[in-house]
Amino acid sequence: MKWNKVDDPSDISSLLFQKNDDHINANTRTSCYYVGPVAITNTAVVSGRGLIAMRNIAAGECLFVTPATVSARVESVYQLWVSRNSEPGTLEEISEQVLVEKMKSLISNADEQATVESFMALMGATASNTTSLSIAQLLGRGSDEATASFTINNISDDGLLQIIRKNAFGPDFVTYSSIEHQWLDNNTFTPRRLLGLFPLAAMINHSCVPNAVRVFAGETMITHACDSIKAGQEIVWSYLPPTQPYPQRHATLRHRHEFVCQCRRCTGEAEFWDAPPDSISVSTLDSWVRLCNRTLDDVDVQEARSATIRLLEDVLQAKDIANGTKHFIRVGFTQIYISYLNYALQSTKSVEVNHLDYLLQKICLPLHLSMVACNNASTEHLSILHLCYELMGFIHSASKDQNLTINKLRFWTTQVRKACMVRYGNLGNDIESVRKVMQHTRTVLRNKDGFARSTHGYI
Numbered sequence: 001m002k003w004n005k006v007d008d009p010s011d012i013s014s015l016l017f018q019k020n021d022d023h024i025n026a027n028t029r030t031s032c033y034y035v036g037p038v039a040i041t042n043t044a045v046v047s048g049r050g051l052i053a054m055r056n057i058a059a060g061e062c063l064f065v066t067p068a069t070v071s072a073r074v075e076s077v078y079q080l081w082v083s084r085n086s087e088p089g090t091l092e093e094i095s096e097q098v099l100v101e102k103m104k105s106l107i108s109n110a111d112e113q114a115t116v117e118s119f120m121a122l123m124g125a126t127a128s129n130t131t132s133l134s135i136a137q138l139l140g141r142g143s144d145e146a147t148a149s150f151t152i153n154n155i156s157d158d159g160l161l162q163i164i165r166k167n168a169f170g171p172d173f174v175t176y177s178s179i180e181h182q183w184l185d186n187n188t189f190t191p192r193r194l195l196g197l198f199p200l201a202a203m204i205n206h207s208c209v210p211n212a213v214r215v216f217a218g219e220t221m222i223t224h225a226c227d228s229i230k231a232g233q234e235i236v237w238s239y240l241p242p243t244q245p246y247p248q249r250h251a252t253l254r255h256r257h258e259f260v261c262q263c264r265r266c267t268g269e270a271e272f273w274d275a276p277p278d279s280i281s282v283s284t285l286d287s288w289v290r291l292c293n294r295t296l297d298d299v300d301v302q303e304a305r306s307a308t309i310r311l312l313e314d315v316l317q318a319k320d321i322a323n324g325t326k327h328f329i330r331v332g333f334t335q336i337y338i339s340y341l342n343y344a345l346q347s348t349k350s351v352e353v354n355h356l357d358y359l360l361q362k363i364c365l366p367l368h369l370s371m372v373a374c375n376n377a378s379t380e381h382l383s384i385l386h387l388c389y390e391l392m393g394f395i396h397s398a399s400k401d402q403n404l405t406i407n408k409l410r411f412w413t414t415q416v417r418k419a420c421m422v423r424y425g426n427l428g429n430d431i432e433s434v435r436k437v438m439q440h441t442r443t444v445l446r447n448k449d450g451f452a453r454s455t456h457g458y459i
């Protein structure tokens with residue numbers, strides 16, 4: 001394995017835009033890495049082991065860049081998936097199976113013990129195996145210093161599966177089932193990665209108000225701070241899209257990850273959920289509860305969407321909900337806002353400019369501010385900001401008095417740039433590059449070519 005240290009983590013464009021994932025070619029495996037101001041702790045506030053900041057970190061700073069030390073390659077999974085005949089097995093199970101086989105073959109290869117150590121460290125925190133766990137070890141670079149040793153004989157497939165289920169990173173932006181549907185439709189869609197272990201990243205605990213965010217460049221993960229982090233504070237990120245409503249987040253964390261999240265967002269939302277304010281009428285509350293228990297994707301008729309948003313905003317008008325909780329609740333319904341906004345964008349030709357202006361003011365602005373309150377430099381947040389920027393550009397072009405609209409256009413420009421810089425470092429300064437890296441997020445913005453093209457560039 002060749003190791004390339006990333007010299008300037010503020011410029012990740014070479015990683016994001018590299019044509020070939022060199023490390024995917026078994027003969028010339030090259031792993032890019034960078035370790036910023038982070039350290040491993042065995043006494044995380046959230047739970048067990050965790051990652052903490054070594055010094056004050058600003059939002060947008062790169063925390064680390066790490067390769068997958070072991071992954072289920074898309075081609076291998078695809079081969080197995082097409083030849084599965086009528087045998088049962090979902091794409092997720094097949095990916096896990098491929099990863100288990102890969103781990104087993106590494107375990108039996110004496111030259112790969114550094115890689116094996118990286119994933120065996122994920123077996124669980126016990127005093128004997130974590131006391132001297134080093135970052136180099138977790139990156140798969142071997143033990144620089146005296147470190148713990150792992151018992152790697154006799155590990156069963158089930159043991160490996162447990163490591164995978166607790167720690168591996170699956171596909172981003174798409175679900176296994178949507179990939180499967182696309183493959184069944186003979187679509188040419190190929191995800192850049194499917195399932196892999198990034199042991200350093202696996203040290204990070206969960207929060208629904210994250211202070212870190214990750215992007216993938218093929219099999220390499222790049223992590224940035226999405227909020228300022230104080231020295232000694234724990235680095236946390238979200239294990240699921242933070243844009244889901246509380247009941248759905250709670251259920252997934254409980255069933256899939258086997259814990260109950262105690263972050264300040266869940267605590268606030270649980271309180272609201274358990275004892276909604278008296279000021280909300282019974283019928284509004286009734287519709288609200290029904291909405292929360294629905295798959296949000298099926299709220300797709302224009303009339304239903306606008307009614308739903310009216311309902312959400314009605315609930316959020318209640319006087320006795322704390323502002324923070326309002327923000328958190330609103331973020332949970334991002335899917336509905338996106339679907340409504342996409343509709344508006346797709347019909348810009350026929351929609352009144354005044355109506356678009358109204359949407360920006362009444363729908364986009366509160367949603368954006370809520371996402372900021374949640375430190376949410378998520379794909380959805382960036383997509384909404386791009387959308388606002390496009391809508392505002394459209395309004396500005398059509399405006400009779402551009403002196404009035406230019407300030408609003410500047411406002412959205414600043415917001416989109418800020419969010420992009422939090423997630424992509426300096427690359428966020430360049431709207432075309434950000435669009436390019438976000439092309440594959442087309443499931444979020446459902447207009448035909450991902451983004452409508454604005455003629456304005458960043459102003």
Ligand SMILES: C[S@@+](CC[C@H](N)C(=O)[O-])C[C@H]1O[C@@H](n2cnc3c(N)ncnc32)[C@H](O)[C@@H]1O
Nearest residue numbers: 047048049125166167202203204205206257259
């Ligand atoms: C990827 S590991 C994170 C590192 C882990 N703390 C350790 O010691 O290995 C995921 C596991 O950490 C624990 N965990 C992560 N976030 C948590 C949270 N917010 N509350 C409780 N447990 C959490 C759960 O046991 C979860 O299955």
